[in-house]
Amino acid sequence: MSRPRIFVTRPNFPENGIRMLQEKFDVELYPHSEAVSRDYLLQHIKGASALFCISTDKIDKTVLEAAGSQLKIIATLSLGFEHIDVVECKKRNIVVCNAPNPISVSCVAEFTVGLLLAVSRKIVEASGAIQRGEWTETWTPDWYVGRGLTNAVAGIVGMGRIGRAIFQRLLPFGVSKVLYHDLFQPIAEAEEAGAVCVPLDVLLKESDYVIATCNLTDQSRGMFDKKAFSLMKSSAVFINTSRGGVVDQEALIEALREKRIKAAGIDVMYPEPLPRDHELMTLPNIVVTPHIAAAEETAMKRLSSLTAENIIEVLEGRQALTPVY
Numbered sequence: 532m533s534r535p536r537i538f539v540t541r542p543n544f545p546e547n548g549i550r551m552l553q554e555k556f557d558v559e560l561y562p563h564s565e566a567v568s569r570d571y572l573l574q575h576i577k578g579a580s581a582l583f584c585i586s587t588d589k590i591d592k593t594v595l596e597a598a599g600s601q602l603k604i605i606a607t608l609s610l611g612f613e614h615i616d617v618v619e620c621k622k623r624n625i626v627v628c629n630a631p632n633p634i635s636v637s638c639v640a641e642f643t644v645g646l647l648l649a650v651s652r653k654i655v656e657a658s659g660a661i662q663r664g665e666w667t668e669t670w671t672p673d674w675y676v677g678r679g680l681t682n683a684v685a686g687i688v689g690m691g692r693i694g695r696a697i698f699q700r701l702l703p704f705g706v707s708k709v710l711y712h713d714l715f716q717p718i719a720e721a722e723e724a725g726a727v728c729v730p731l732d733v734l735l736k737e738s739d740y741v742i743a744t745c746n747l748t749d750q751s752r753g754m755f756d757k758k759a760f761s762l763m764k765s766s767a768v769f770i771n772t773s774r775g776g777v778v779d780q781e782a783l784i785e786a787l788r789e790k791r792i793k794a795a796g797i798d799v800m801y802p803e804p805l806p807r808d809h810e811l812m813t814l815p816n817i818v819v820t821p822h823i824a825a826a827e828e829t830a831m832k833r834l835s836s837l838t839a840e841n842i843i844e845v846l847e848g849r850q851a852l853t854p855v856y
Contacts, residue, residue, distance in 0.1 A: 536579050538581070538582055540567040586614050595616070604842055605626070607627075612627060643693075643772045644700050647740060647796060651677050684709075685709050698711070709726045743772070769796075837852065
């Protein structure tokens with residue numbers, strides 16, 4: 532009797548999860564490191580009992596029809612599952628699982644604070660100066676002088692799990708105050724630790740660092756617009772590790788170009804991937820990273836094992852660990 536076949540859309544997922552599947556099933560890996568092509572997916576999903584995918588893989592009705600009725604589970608190595616047609620999966624009794632991971636919250640929080648410091652202390656900019664051959668004097672009092680967190684006011688927009696984790700990591704740096712704004716308030720856990728809930732305009736006006744960690748919703752889309760940036764201090768630093776869509780990107784570019792704010796650090800933007808000649812990359816007062824805030828070694832291994840565990844549970848007749856419905 533042949534074993535169930537699993538189709539995996541990337542060969543470079545962490546190996547621990549893939550090995551778990553190979554011990555029990557026939558596993559076919561897409562052989563290239565880039566995103567699986569549409570044609571390849573439609574051809575190789577045929578006959579598969581499970582699909583191990585990621586958020587860049589669009590799994591719609593056409594893919595489900597190509598797979599066949601034996602497809603039992605789609606497991607994505609991501610928290611988001613918007614790339615999967617869940618409604619159509621329900622009709623076909625296909626279990627859909629995502630990969631929520633508490634470790635990822637810590638990873639994103641660590642990265643956000645690191646990005647903030649990289650921008651505010653001009654770490655990336657100063658490193659580039661050496662590479663450009665600009666370090667010609669031992670020291671000058673005005674060369675790449677940045678500002679730290681001690682006695683600064685930090686404003687967090689979105690005090691969810693990641694916002695609270697960032698807040699906890701800011702406190703040891705000696706910030707004078709942490710303001711927050713959230714649709715759901717008050718956040719008791721944050722306020723007990725000293726965070727102060729304020730209206731968004733107050734947060735923007737008073738913060739030295741404005742940190743976006745909010746979800747992308749109809750209400751938050753484009754909330755950091757021209758007006759928002761105009762309210763910030765000219766010395767303010769803006770950090771976004773949430774979603775690119777919460778920012779009016781043209782307004783951010785204008786604010787940086789005209790020095791309405793001091794600097795920015797973003798891990799999310801649009802489009803993604805960002806072309807190397809995009810206007811954002813021409814600005815001297817921004818650090819741009821390629822959506823890697825959650826890309827931490829131990830977190831990725833846990834996500835891989837959880838994705839594999841979901842597949843194993845369903846194909847062996849048990850309940851999935853993290854179904855989305």
